[in-house]
Amino acid sequence: MEPKLLLVEDEPGMLEEMQTYLHREGFRVLTARTGNEALMLARSERPDLIVLDWMLPEKSGIDVCREIRQTSNCGIIMVTARSDETDKIVGLEIGADDYLTKPFSLRELSSRIRALLRRLRGPEDKPVLLERDNLTISETKCQVFKDGQEIQLTPTEFKILLTLAARPGMVFSRLQLLKAALADEYMGYERTMDSHIRNLRRKLGDDSANPRYIQTVYGFGYRFGEQS
Numbered sequence: 001m002e003p004k005l006l007l008v009e010d011e012p013g014m015l016e017e018m019q020t021y022l023h024r025e026g027f028r029v030l031t032a033r034t035g036n037e038a039l040m041l042a043r044s045e046r047p048d049l050i051v052l053d054w055m056l057p058e059k060s061g062i063d064v065c066r067e068i069r070q071t072s073n074c075g076i077i078m079v080t081a082r083s084d085e086t087d088k089i090v091g092l093e094i095g096a097d098d099y100l101t102k103p104f105s106l107r108e109l110s111s112r113i114r115a116l117l118r119r120l121r122g123p124e125d126k127p128v129l130l131e132r133d134n135l136t137i138s139e140t141k142c143q144v145f146k147d148g149q150e151i152q153l154t155p156t157e158f159k160i161l162l163t164l165a166a167r168p169g170m171v172f173s174r175l176q177l178l179k180a181a182l183a184d185e186y187m188g189y190e191r192t193m194d195s196h197i198r199n200l201r202r203k204l205g206d207d208s209a210n211p212r213y214i215q216t217v218y219g220f221g222y223r224f225g226e227q228s
């Protein structure tokens with residue numbers, strides 16, 4: 001099945017141009033002109049990737065992105081008219097995967113979409129997410145091995161570990177980890193993350209005073225340690 005895209009843009013001419021081009025490129029294409037329409041379609045149609053204009057009437061692309069991220073891991077490319085670096089940082093912080101500045105060519109848009117879709121599909125093609133320091137994590141099998149011995153983790157612990165290990169060196173807040181782990185059931189109890197982390201470290205044989213795998217970044221959250 002061809003990937004399903006949702007294009008969100010309030011400028012009708014530009015929306016139509018993108019739609020026509022991407023449809024010709026073989027994508028299934030949905031369109032929305034407002035943030036609320038985008039949120040509705042994101043929920044009902046579950047697109048693989050959303051191209052989201054920053055400047056929208058009623059509800060901004062930022063708010064739309066934030067809301068979508070509470071329930072979906074689909075790809076999000078933010079589009080803005082300003083080439084302001086702070087926009088980019090804000091966009092990525094609230095969960096956008098990539099960022100495109102107007103004006104851009106349709107060809108560039110298409111290649112960014114393909115690159116992100118490839119990146120998102122990545123783990124399915126690679127059953128082993130990570131293998132190093134005697135630790136093996138298999139995403140598709142939901143199994144973790146330390147020194148060849150399987151470690152029994154709860155689903156929540158597994159999702160936390162997976163989120164951290166997928167991006168070594170990247171810092172995650174407790175809230176981000178909680179959202180990743182609990183998705184829809186997320187209740188906002190950031191602090192419960194500490195006990196999950198404690199249990200994870202114990203099971204991985206990680207020294208909490210000097211952890212090798214899951215490191216504390218004070219004031220921010222946790223990260224999976226980079227290879228030493």
Ligand code: CA
Pocket residue numbers: 009010011053054055056
């Ligand atoms: Ca706009």
